[in-house]
Amino acid sequence: EERKKECRQVSRKARANWTEEQKERAARRATINGIRYRAKNRVPFNLTLDYINEIWPDDNKCRVFGIPFVRDANWAASPTSPAIDRIEPAKGYTIGNVQVISTRANSIKSDATAAEVMMVAQYLLKKERERAST
Numbered sequence: 646e647e648r649k650k651e652c653r654q655v656s657r658k659a660r661a662n663w664t665e666e667q668k669e670r671a672a673r674r675a676t677i678n679g680i681r682y683r684a685k686n687r688v689p690f691n692l693t694l695d696y697i698n699e700i701w702p703d704d705n706k707c708r709v710f711g712i713p714f715v716r717d718a719n720w721a722a723s724p725t726s727p728a729i730d731r732i733e734p735a736k737g738y739t740i741g742n743v744q745v746i747s748t749r750a751n752s753i754k755s756d757a758t759a760a761e762v763m764m765v766a767q768y769l770l771k772k773e774r775e776r777a778s779t
Contacts, residue, residue, distance in 0.1 A: 672716060673697055680729055680738050689737030696740050697729070707747035709754075714747065724749035 663671070677692055684690040706713050707727075717723040728751040729743050736742040746754075754762065 673701075676727075676729060684738050688731075688735075689739050691739050692729070692743065693740075697745070700743070701727075701745050707750055708744065709746050709750035712747060722748050730754065 660668075660671075674694055677694055677697060680692065681690055702708060704713075707725075712725055714727040715723070715725040717726065722728075724747060726748045727745050728748045729738065730746050730751045731738060732742050732744060734756055757765075
């Protein structure tokens with residue numbers, strides 16, 4: 646237990662001196678490892694770090710909202726954090742079936758179809774207009 650504590654302290658000190666590029670690489674690697682762990686025995690998984698880097702938006706922005714990806718200071722998920730989204734959930738985390746969008750866009754999308762998201766949007770717009778007219 647004491648040895649683990651020492652290792653964690655050494656790791657924290659080393660990470661404190663990382664460049665932004667090193668931090669981003671580590672974050673992407675951690676993201677893939679987390680997805681692999683959660684996908685195990687549930688959905689197909691064959692993503693690689695090279696593939697994630699290949700599909701990552703060049704402008705580092707969410708393709709849905711156009712907002713820059715910004716990670717929480719503690720690397721916890723925040724609405725502007727990048728998320729790996731399954732385009733067709735049943736196909737799993739596989740090459741050709743994922744995209745990088747913000748956590749906010751991913752949570753809105755969740756497992757809804759485009760038609761369902763459109764229905765919610767139309768309902769919200771209708772309610773907004775009703776409130777504005779009263």
